[in-house]
Amino acid sequence: MTPTGPSTDVSTTAKRRVLISGASISGPALAYWLHRSGFAVTVVEKAGSLRGGGYPIDVRGTATEVVRRMGILPQLQDAHIDSRRCTFLNADGSVVASVSPRAVAGSAGGQDLEVRRGDLAAILHAMVRDDVEFLFDDSIDTLDQSGQGVDVAFRSGQQRTFDLVVGADGMHSHTREYLFGPEEQFHRYLGYCFAIFTMPNTFGLSRELMLWNTPGKAAALYAVGDNDELHAFLNFHRPEPPSQALRSPGAQRDLVATVFAGAGWEVPGMVNAMRDADDLFFDTAGQIRMPHWSSGRVALVGDAAYAPSFLTGQGSSLALVGAYMLADALATNRDHTAAFAAYERGVREFVVMNQALVDKGAATLFPTTVRALEQRNTKLRDLVTMPSGPAQPAHSALTLPGFAPLP
Numbered sequence: 001m002t003p004t005g006p007s008t009d010v011s012t013t014a015k016r017r018v019l020i021s022g023a024s025i026s027g028p029a030l031a032y033w034l035h036r037s038g039f040a041v042t043v044v045e046k047a048g049s050l051r052g053g054g055y056p057i058d059v060r061g062t063a064t065e066v067v068r069r070m071g072i073l074p075q076l077q078d079a080h081i082d083s084r085r086c087t088f089l090n091a092d093g094s095v096v097a098s099v100s101p102r103a104v105a106g107s108a109g110g111q112d113l114e115v116r117r118g119d120l121a122a123i124l125h126a127m128v129r130d131d132v133e134f135l136f137d138d139s140i141d142t143l144d145q146s147g148q149g150v151d152v153a154f155r156s157g158q159q160r161t162f163d164l165v166v167g168a169d170g171m172h173s174h175t176r177e178y179l180f181g182p183e184e185q186f187h188r189y190l191g192y193c194f195a196i197f198t199m200p201n202t203f204g205l206s207r208e209l210m211l212w213n214t215p216g217k218a219a220a221l222y223a224v225g226d227n228d229e230l231h232a233f234l235n236f237h238r239p240e241p242p243s244q245a246l247r248s249p250g251a252q253r254d255l256v257a258t259v260f261a262g263a264g265w266e267v268p269g270m271v272n273a274m275r276d277a278d279d280l281f282f283d284t285a286g287q288i289r290m291p292h293w294s295s296g297r298v299a300l301v302g303d304a305a306y307a308p309s310f311l312t313g314q315g316s317s318l319a320l321v322g323a324y325m326l327a328d329a330l331a332t333n334r335d336h337t338a339a340f341a342a343y344e345r346g347v348r349e350f351v352v353m354n355q356a357l358v359d360k361g362a363a364t365l366f367p368t369t370v371r372a373l374e375q376r377n378t379k380l381r382d383l384v385t386m387p388s389g390p391a392q393p394a395h396s397a398l399t400l401p402g403f404a405p406l407p
């Protein structure tokens, strides 16, 4: 199948050179579309190789159309986790309800995909690795826009000039900080902290999620396949971010252990596993909200510009859609200022709708009060007999330019 995509600019002779910082989801997706539009693309990634791992991520709505146009929909369908059920538990481990994952997520039945983050990153990388230059184990040190292009000094000592630079370097983007200043200005804390790690699947779980809640606390075990490993997840409500704990892994472990002391179900075993985990990831749930996503010849894409937080489940979808729209804007506007303006015009409303899916302390899966938890549980019991819940309009609110929408 020939992939379809943004219009190509064939009117110029010299290839425009673009440097993308970050090789996860938005970076390689943007690299793919820019290469197809005639740009010479370099991707710099600070990790030594493509990063695997991470919780499963969702590709939904408009983003499904992006991956279809890339020609990778069949591969992603093969990689689809296809969880069988989500079981919600009370404080003592008794079952509240066991429902279809699609019913919980508001997903379009049969179309939305859930894949391991590492699988999506690997599929995207494989699409471009022969056509795009990858610089692993390196990163941007300084950017100088005073000349005709962007003079980039890399940490490795290399110096090169690009026509454009795009930061696809995630929630804690160095490119954003370099251009726009400290993250605090743009970070909207959503009232939760979380710890993710893997632990042995000694529970016999298979392609299913178990979620335990008490007001303000949640513990989840997610078996993405039939294998020996589980994704474990501990989430808790905090009105203010625990700034001290964020600085030290030891303090993070202590904080989580303190918060979950005395909890029921399998939580004590999870806390013990967290203590020994070598892949613990602790962070606050938050969003990046910026008035503009570019400055001069440098723009941001994906989480770097508009992270919606895992609470929306839309991070990877926004990254894929944002990459497509930015490439389309650059392919159709020779002038980068016009292109970046078109990119913002095209994507901002979609971003705003998706970021609005969650409000501070009000995530559906993580109620913070007794009353909110009871209300959530009542709704869940109603979903038991439904294969899918109501589809979220925000997931499909953007129609990609240039081509007919999905039938």
Ligand SMILES: Cc1cc2nc3c(=O)[nH]c(=O)nc-3n(C[C@H](O)[C@H](O)[C@H](O)COP(=O)(O)OP(=O)(O)OC[C@H]3O[C@@H](n4cnc5c(N)ncnc54)[C@H](O)[C@@H]3O)c2cc1C
Pocket: 021, 022, 023, 024, 025, 026, 027, 044, 045, 046, 047, 051, 052, 053, 054, 055, 056, 057, 117, 138, 139, 140, 168, 169, 170, 171, 173, 174, 175, 196, 301, 302, 303, 304, 309, 310, 315, 316, 319
């Ligand atoms: C290892 C990993 C695990 C993740 N796990 C989860 C998860 O469990 N649940 C979830 O909801 N989301 C997770 N995410 C985030 C999720 O991938 C993003 O929300 C979403 O896909 C948007 O992707 P992105 O490419 O814009 O940003 P990200 O996926 O965050 O990727 C940013 C990339 O930039 C690289 N980078 C960072 N700083 C620099 C720098 N200075 N120079 C060069 N490269 C740099 C990073 O190594 C990374 O490869 C994870 C991301 C990573 C990298």
